[in-house]
Amino acid sequence: MSTPSASRTSAKSSSPPTSRAGPSNVSSENEDVSPRTSTYDLSNRQTARALRAFIISGTFWGAWGRVVGIGVATFTGYALWLGATEAEIAYFVSIASFTSLAQVLSAPIFHRLKHPKRFVMFAGSLEMFLRFSIILIPLFLVENRVLAVALLLGSGLFFGFLNGPFYNGWLADIVPQNIRARFIARKTNANLIAGIITGYAAGYYLDLFDGDTQYTGFLTAFAFATVLGIFGYIRLMTVPHRRHPSQSHSPSQNPLIAFRNSPFKRLTFFFTTWNFALGIAGPFYSVFMLNHLQISYTTVAIFNSVFMISMVLGYKLMGGLVDRYGSRAVLNLLIPPTTLTPVLWTFSNPEWYWLIPVAMVINGLLHAGIITSTNALLYSTIPDDANKTTYFAAWSSTIQVAYALSPLLGSYLVGLFEPYGFELFGFSIGNIQLVFLCSSFAILVPITLLSIVDDDKSASTRELLSQIGKGNIFNFVYGSLVFDRSEEEDQRAKAASRMGRSRNPMALSRLVDALDDASPEVRRQAARGLGEAKSKEAVSHLLDELKDEESDIRTEAAEALGKIGDPDVVDPLIEALEDEDPRIQISAITALANIGGDEIDELLFWKFADRFSRTTFPTLAEVLSTNQDYRMIKPTLQRLTNFRSPAIRLQLLNSVTQTLGAGRRFYRMISMNPLERSERITQLISRTSRSIRRSNLHRSLKTHLVAHIDRLNQHVDDGDIEKMMDESGDLTTTLVDEINRQELDEFGQDVSSRISAVVLGIRTFVSERTAKREEVIEVYLAVCLWCLGDALKR
Secondary structure, three states: OHHHHHHHHHHOOOOOHHHOOOOOOOOOOOOOOOOOOOOOOOOHHHHHHHHHHHHHHHHHHHHHHHHHOOOOHHHHHHHHHHOOOHHHHHHHHHHHHHHHHHHHHHHHHHHHOOOHHHHHHHHHHHHHHHHHHHHHHHHHOOOOHHHHHHHHHHHHHHHHHHHHHHHHHHHHHHOOHHHHHHHHHHHHHHHHHHHHHHHHHHHHHHOOOOHHHHHHHHHHHHHHHHHHHHHHHHHHOOOOOOOOOOOOOOOOOOHHHHHHOHHHHHHHHHHHHHHHHHHHHOOHHHHHHHHHOOOOHHHHHHHHHHHHHHHHHHHHHHHHHHHHHOHHHHHHHHOHHHHHHHHHHHOOEOOEOOHHHHHHHHHHHHHHHHHHHHHHHHHHHOOOOOOHHHHHHHHHHHHHHHHHHHHHHHHHHHHHOOOOOEEEOOEEEOHHHHHHHHHHHHOHHHHHHHHHOOOOOOOOHHHHHHHHOOOOHHHHHHHHHHHHHOOOHHHHHHHHHHHHHHOOOOHHHHHHHHOOOOOHHHHHHHHHHHHHHOOHHHHHHHHHHHHOOOOOOHHHHHHHHHHHOOHHHHHHHHHHOOOOOHHHHHHHHHHHHHHOOHHHHHHHHHHHHHOOOOOOHHHHHHHHHHOOOHHHHHHHHHOHHHOOOHHHHHHHHHHHHHHOOOOOHHHHHHOOOHHHHHHHHHHHHHHHHHHHHOOOOOHHHHHHHHHHHHHHHHHHHHOOHHHHHHHHHHHHHHHHHHOOHHHHHHHOHHHHHHHHHHHHHHHHHHHHOOOOOHHHHHHHHHHHHHHHHHHHHO
């Protein structure tokens, strides 16, 4: 169930079935896994195929483990059906852990085998058969059934654990070091998804049987799961195996030699105490749900699915975290909250047990990160030239011994607390809930020991927390999942864009990798996403794209650099202003405008005024309007005739009105239908008249200006565009001639400058007569007059 299953999995997270087929994940055939530290001389394609075989076999074992595995609902339910007590179920877990000592024999046995793969197939199939034989006990025995279960279980586990270290060393030799954490996370996701589907199907199936027919349900479920488990071994046989050069002529080593490695010893000690703490309560979660809470198999399967879905999301999230920030920082963040989940289980009763799915979600996320972090540390602490089978035998045996002893302690505590029970916050607290609380307190020990774990590349926990808090982490996780799972170009492109918009630091490596995607659209969205993420760590990658003349995402790279705004990108963007490709020039202009600053603003105006270019002029006018640089007004209006495109001329007029402070009014009014536009023009002119009346101008000037506005309004009603333009020009002449210095001083420098800019915008437009469309003339003059009234009102 959630906690016991997770703790057993974490103990040997990369092993074959005995360990419940730990982390599963497949590397794409196109994924670049170089540079590798693999001891196998395999090509990228061969490595990808081998990793795919590991994931497929692990997927079969994940399905097998959700039915046959110790601690899951199906096995626990069958044991209870046979008449096993709570304590005896705890003993089954201890047996499983004690038989893990078989791993000590793994190194000498596999060292002497000429064909180790064949032995893996033999030992694995034998484990499957012995574990399946447990379900046949009622056909042959009436008494001592629980003892028979223990004997068959221990025998099967012995052969499974014998395979474990060899399997882990085999996997460690093939998986490239630079993708280990991500591979572990992805590999486990496939295992968990298979477990979710199989666990729910098994629970639903078993609920169809009751009474005397229940045995039929258990028998068929075990048989189907066993077939899946054997298929896993058959698929594993396609993975190549060669002996490590350092092992081919050396004698096998005593597993205790591994503990001469101090980092390995400290990591093992830490993780052993954590597994011991979890193991105290581990065997009793399934019993608690089935016996005490009377939850159906289907509901238990649903709860388990919640836990495993959380683990899937957790692995997707945590693999990137570990690769980027190191394992210890992640462990520092995740280990302390694990004390909470046993407490949530404590406050549950048959009438109200909805804290359990909450505990499942928390547990799934936490365990995913802890397992990923620990496995990454484990692989990194084992020297490349070491006998990996020896190390994995030492690792797994030590942890399993701890996990063998902790259920015995839990079983003792269950009996010790049997007479005790009390009410707390309205919940009945019995012996099993007290064991849950003991497990929670025991986790405090590994929390204190975490400081002794070595991790050279680990960032500080504070740094990790600050990074996690940035952006939308859920948006990143969803985008990352879609990007990995989808084969459609447009979906992957949208996912890259989503990861960028999440602005989560973990998206950086994914987006940088996507810059080399085969799809040009994915590359473009990845570059844009890096700009949205605003991560300075992306600058070097984007600069490489900008400077690469063969790159097809130079424009996106330039704009992304502008959004990031790092000072180091200014000079390369200035150089890009002289690029032969006008699209690059336009993107560089936009990027520099985003960065801003007085020097950049002057540079852009110099570019605008120095040499006319029909290609870059509209963009320069646009960015200068954003800065409200009044110097662009007259040149822009005078250059309207240089452009044949009506759309470009409208863009330039919109830039002018934006400079005057009109916002997007010109654009919105041009987009209206004629009736709406006419009403809007009338409203703007009326507002201008009211603003003039309320201004601080002297009475005579206000009277003259309002008279101009009234005549102009009449010309608009008459549709006489020429007179409207003349009247607008006359209005500016009256304003310039009659306004006095004192009034300008009262307005202040900013308002006076804006008034002068509006006057210049109207006079230049009227004198040049470059606009031909009546609606354009009406809208432009109405917006300019509104800007004038707005300035006078202020």
